[in-house]
Amino acid sequence: MIKIYGLKVSNFSSMVRFALMEKNIEFEWIETFPFSMSGDKTILEKSTNGAVPILEYNGQFISETLAILSFLEKKFPDIKLISDDPLEHAKTIEIIKILENYIETPARNFYPFVYFGGEKQEDNIDQIKETINRGLNILEKKASLSPFMVSKFTYADIYASMSLFPAKAVCEKVYNWHIFDDFKKLGESIANINSRETAKIIYSDIEKGMEQIQKSLNK
Numbered sequence: 001m002i003k004i005y006g007l008k009v010s011n012f013s014s015m016v017r018f019a020l021m022e023k024n025i026e027f028e029w030i031e032t033f034p035f036s037m038s039g040d041k042t043i044l045e046k047s048t049n050g051a052v053p054i055l056e057y058n059g060q061f062i063s064e065t066l067a068i069l070s071f072l073e074k075k076f077p078d079i080k081l082i083s084d085d086p087l088e089h090a091k092t093i094e095i096i097k098i099l100e101n102y103i104e105t106p107a108r109n110f111y112p113f114v115y116f117g118g119e120k121q122e123d124n125i126d127q128i129k130e131t132i133n134r135g136l137n138i139l140e141k142k143a144s145l146s147p148f149m150v151s152k153f154t155y156a157d158i159y160a161s162m163s164l165f166p167a168k169a170v171c172e173k174v175y176n177w178h179i180f181d182d183f184k185k186l187g188e189s190i191a192n193i194n195s196r197e198t199a200k201i202i203y204s205d206i207e208k209g210m211e212q213i214q215k216s217l218n219k
């Protein structure tokens with residue numbers, strides 16, 4: 001059986017879990033903090049940079065979310081979450097990279113402040129907002145949004161859901177900017193994706209996990 005080492009409050013770990021559940025793949029979940037949080041050097045044997053998620057299969061370890069999803073698609077093709085059509089396949093990857101490079105990664109600068117009570121990062125604050133705004137504009141132009149990111153539900157929708165929920169929280173707290181007021185079609189698409197039963201389970205677990213973290217921070 002596949003083993004996944006991940007953190008349920010992590011959006012990238014949640015992407016993998018989301019995909020596994022959508023594809024009806026049995027797996028063992030091992031709640032695991034990244035090296036940056038735990039200092040546990042054993043995780044470096046599974047992931048060279050100590051990040052989660054990590055997939056274990058037949059004694060082999062795969063890190064990096066997109067690589068894990070690629071493995072799942074090849075190994076378990078019955079329920080497809082990316083098209084075999086070359087153009088549709090490329091469009092799916094394009095959307096994923098837009099989300100990752102221009103929205104999720106810039107927003108990540110403020111995760112410690114928004115979620116864990118850290119100091120607000122003031123360096124490049126205006127530039128980060130400009131990058132996120134540009135990414136959202138590109139995404140709304142490139143994505144189908146009728147109602148999914150491409151023609152059918154794919155990994156791009158999982159990435160969109162799990163990238164935009166923290167970006168939305170960051171923009172509201174740091175910039176007092178409600179992104180879906182400016183990008184309404186995108187907001188409607190995300191609402192549709194998040195209405196899936198799998199998404200409801202994922203978000204419920206994230207909420208519970210964040211409540212536990214907040215309790216530990218307030219002790």
